[in-house]
Amino acid sequence: MRKLVYVVLTALAVALVGCVTINVYFPEAAAQKAADQFIGKVLDNGGANPAPAPKQPKPAATDGQPSAMLLDLLVPAAHAADTPDIRIQTAATEAISQRMQGRFQGALGDLLDSGAAGFTRDGMVAMRDAAKVPLSQRAQANATVADENRDRAALYREVANANNHPEWEAQIRATFAKSWIEKAHAGWYYQNASGAWQKK
Template sequence: MRKLLTCTLFLVAALAGCVTINVYFPEAAAQKAADQFIGNVLEDSGAVRPAADKDSKPAAPVGRQPSASLLDLVIPAAHAAESPDIRISTPETDAIRARMKARFGGQLKALFDSGAVGFTNDGLVAVRDASSLPLDQRSQADALVRQENGDRDALYRAVAKANGHPEWESQIRKTFAEGWIQRAPSGWYYRDASGAWKRK
C-alpha cells in the first residue's frame, strides 16, 4: 500500500512539473486575433467590403486541450490557462497595421485585383505575374511587395514577442497565412502548400 501511495505521489508531482513546463500554443485565440487584425487591415483600407453578419462564421470556441481533462482530475490548477488571449495591439503592431492599411488602400489592392501579386502559404505576398504589369511599374511593384513582406515578418515576430513566447513566431505566421487567404476576396490569387497559384 505504501509503495502504491509513493508511486501515485511521484506521478502527481511529475504531472505538475509538466503543467508548468508545457505551454501550448492557443490556436483558437490566435485565429481570433489574426482574423481581427486582417479584417481591420483589409476592411478599413477599403480593399474588401466588411463581411455581412449572415456570412461571417462564429469564432471557434477556445477550449481545453484534450489532454487537459486528465490533468484536471489530478491537478485542478492545470485549468488556469484555459482561455488564453493573444495580444496583437502594441505600439509596434499598430504602426505596422497603419502602414499595411495605407498600402492596401493604395497600390497593393490594385496589384491583387489585377492578379499580378498574391498571398503565399507562409504569410507573405509574392509577385505572381510580373508580365501583367507595364514595364515601368514592375520595379515599383517589387518594392511594394518587399515593404509589405518586411512589415509582415516584423508583425509575426512582434506578436509572438508581445505574448512572451518568441518561439511561437512560426505558429503565428501559419495562423495569419491561413487568415489572409481565407479573408481574400474572390478573384485574388494565393499560393497553396505545393507552390501552385490558385484563384479564389
C-alpha cells in the same frame, strides 16, 4: 517519513509537468481569432468589429477530494489552457496595421486586383505575373511587395514576442497565412498547399 517525502516529490513532479504543458501549448483557436480580427481590420480599413475576448471556463468542482484540491493549489491555471487568450495589440502591431492598410488601399491593392501579385502559402505576398505591371512601374511594385513582406515578418515576430513565446513565430505565421487566404477578396490570387496559384 518516507511516505511524506514520496507524496511531496510526487506533487512537485505533477506541478512541473503541468507547468511545462501549459507553457508549451500553442493557443491555435485564439491565434486564429486574433489573426482574423487583425486581417479584417487591414483589408476592410478598420471596418471589422473586434472579436470578443474568449470567456474563461468555470473551474471544475473538486468534491472535497484532497488530491484534487492539492492539484488546484499546485497548478491553479491548468484549466485556463482550454481557452487561452493571445495578445496581438501592441504599439508595433498597430503601426504595422496602419502601414498595411495604406498599402491595401493603394499600390498593393492595385497589384492584387490586377492579378500581378498574390498571397503565398507561407503568409507573405509575391509577384505572380510581373507582365501585368507596366515596365516603368515594376521597380515600385517590387518595392511595395518587399515593404509588405518586411512588415508581415515583423508582425509575426512581434505577436510571438508579445505573448512571451518567440518559439511560436512559425505557428503564428502559419495561422496568419491561412487567414490571409481565407479573407482574400474575390479575384485575388493565392497559393494552394502545393504552391500553385489559384484565383479566389
